[in-house]
Amino acid sequence: MTDAEHQTHEQRLERARRVFEHATRVAGEDGHGPVGPEAGAGEGRQGRDSARPRRRGGRGRAPAQEPPITGAAAVDAEPDVEEVARTVALNQLNHSARSRGQLAEAMARKDVPAHVADRVLDRFEEVGLIDDAEYAAMLVRTRQSERGLARRALAVELKRKGIEGEAAAQALDAVDPDEEEAAARRVVEKRLRSMTNLEPEVKKRRLAAMLARKGHPAGISYRVIDEAMRAENAEE
Incomplete structure (x- = not known):
């Protein structure tokens, strides 16, 4: 037997051993006792049958397998909270710019502790993401x-x-105060174009309410409205 054949043979033996051990372990967990040459040592069919749980109809039913106590499957895959915080922040920033406060609120909704959120947000500020x-x-x-x-x-x-x-x-x-007034004038002129069938007092009242909602002071609002309405009347 060459070295290569010997190595292949050993690999086959190793695979067979692993398969056998796995079958033995699964059978033991199912309550069927050991499998293999040692299965017949000191145990009869009757002893094994009596140890099996039974259900109505006479068929045995193996209990549910317990989680493994070793290996990767035995580890509870709880996500790292700092990684959760980073993922939440990046997902938010992928849509559009966000403030630190908005990101903190998003993390809180995912149950990220405040001290973890602060640490991640500090780091995002350092690198310019916030x-x-x-x-x-x-x-x-x-x-x-x-x-x-x-x-x-x-x-x-x-x-x-x-x-x-x-x-x-x-x-x-x-x-800029001048730009603020210019913005008020633009929205008034635009809105006036859709109010042609309304009475002047109704126009003025609705335009003043609109500018108030947009945060403009009353003095500026009425001056801009009067100027716009006079310009509209002059055109007619």
């Missing part, structure tokens, strides 16, 4: 240009997104 100041500035710019929100409404929006304190203050300080 930047509340930058996020606040971006939010103020887009909400003002797209929705015509004024400073008061922008502050509410920032708080809703979990941004307060210095980051919120810096973003709001950057709001």
Whole structure:
């Protein structure tokens, strides 16, 4: 027998031994006793049969197997909470930018302990994945240009997104009063185009309510509304 054949033979023996040991272990767990040459030593058919649990109809029913006490299957696969926190944060950031407060809330919903969440969020801030100041500035710019929100409404929006304190203050300080008024004028002119059949007082009341919801002061609101309505009348 060559070395290669000898090695192959030993491998076959090893596989056979493992299969035999596995069958012996499974049979023992099923309550059928040992399998193999030692199965007949000191045990008769009657002894084995009497040890088996029976059910109605006369057939034996093996008990459910217990979890293994060794090996990978015996390890309880509880997820690491820090890994859960990282996964939650990355999934949120994959959709769009998020504030630290928003990510902390998302982690809390997944039962991540606060101290673990803080550690992960600190690390995300260090590498630049979280930047509340930058996020606040971006939010103020887009909400003002797209929705015509004024400073008061922008502050509410920032708080809703979990941004307060210095980051919120810096973003709001950057709001230009002239641009704020220009935003009010844009939304009023746009809304007026859909109010052609309404009475002037109804228009004014509805436009004032709309600007109030967007956070504009009453003085600026009525001035912008009056100017827009005079321009509309002049065109007619």
